[in-house]
Amino acid sequence: MAKDSHYSADFKHEWRKHEKALYLAKTKPQMVEVPAFKFITVKAGYEAFSECVAALYSLAYGLKMNLKKMANVPAGYTDYTVYPLEGLWDINEQAKKSFTGTINKDDLVYTLMIRQPDFIDESLFNEIKALVEVKKPSPRLSSVSFETLSEGPCIQMLHLGPFEDEPLSFSQMKNFAENEGLNRISKMHREIYLTDARRVSPEKYKTVLRFQVEPKAIA
Numbered sequence: 001m002a003k004d005s006h007y008s009a010d011f012k013h014e015w016r017k018h019e020k021a022l023y024l025a026k027t028k029p030q031m032v033e034v035p036a037f038k039f040i041t042v043k044a045g046y047e048a049f050s051e052c053v054a055a056l057y058s059l060a061y062g063l064k065m066n067l068k069k070m071a072n073v074p075a076g077y078t079d080y081t082v083y084p085l086e087g088l089w090d091i092n093e094q095a096k097k098s099f100t101g102t103i104n105k106d107d108l109v110y111t112l113m114i115r116q117p118d119f120i121d122e123s124l125f126n127e128i129k130a131l132v133e134v135k136k137p138s139p140r141l142s143s144v145s146f147e148t149l150s151e152g153p154c155i156q157m158l159h160l161g162p163f164e165d166e167p168l169s170f171s172q173m174k175n176f177a178e179n180e181g182l183n184r185i186s187k188m189h190r191e192i193y194l195t196d197a198r199r200v201s202p203e204k205y206k207t208v209l210r211f212q213v214e215p216k217a218i219a
Contacts, residue, residue, distance in 0.1 A: 013080040013117065023084070023192060025158040025208045029176035032210070034151035038120060039086075041113040042144045052112050053085060055140035060114045062132040063125070074119040083115040090188040113147075122146045151190070155182070156210035158194075162202035169209055182213040 015023055021032060040059050044052040060082045067073055088111045116125075125146040133141050155177055159169040170189075177184060192208035 011078065013078055015081055015083055023194070023208065025156045025210075027158050027160065029155050029157045029173045031180070031213075032154050032156050034154050034210070036148050036150035038116040038118065038146070038148050039113040040116060040125065040144055041111050041147050042140060044110060044112050048140065049112075051138065051140045052143075055138045055144055056085065056112055056114050057082075058132050058136050058138065058141065059125075059129060059144055060116075062136075063116065063120060063128045066128050066131065067120075074121070074124065076119040077117075080117050085193045086113045086115070087111070087191045087193070088113065088188065089191060090186070113149075116146075151210070151212055153182075153214065154190075154210045154212050155184075156208055159205075159207045159209050161205060163205065163207070166207070166209060170211075173209065173211065177213055181216050183216050185212040185214055188212070 022034065025032075040056060040063075042052045042056060064080065064082055067077060068079065090109050129141065129144065155173050157169050157173050159166055174184065189209060189211040192210070194206040194208065195204060197205065
């Protein structure tokens, strides 16, 4: 595997330092180009949210720690900080058909994910997943997949505060898109959780919000 320019054996890759444009968003909307990245993903429901998050982190840290022990590491390998939890949010097909502008929580469908370094491939993922399933069994581990996802042109913004207040930030993002001559592609959006909701109060939550855009069609 060719060595990727994002990674080097000379330093520990820390996303907070080396990928600020994608993860340390500003509190005002901005354009960003998001290339294809690798993720471990799991489709979740509210009743299993915590179990799915635990399964993702078990695999994310399993990959990180087992790589440090390997005699023959992948090309381009360096130690790294585990990426933050992300969520890809959408509404179900029935809700899309009757959408009125207001989203009901019961209509939400989502996928949880944690990004992986470029030097990790599906073969290595499957190898470590089998080890983790033995050492830390979880009914949700079998549902975790390895995917490559691309977003392309997006508008993103750092939302500060409770999740319930996100519509205020999305409104700013929508106005920004219109002023830039852009259309939001779909109701789907991404959330990147920079704070742990179990450890901080809602007013201190930091969440990157992002949705895909495209130029408006010329009449």
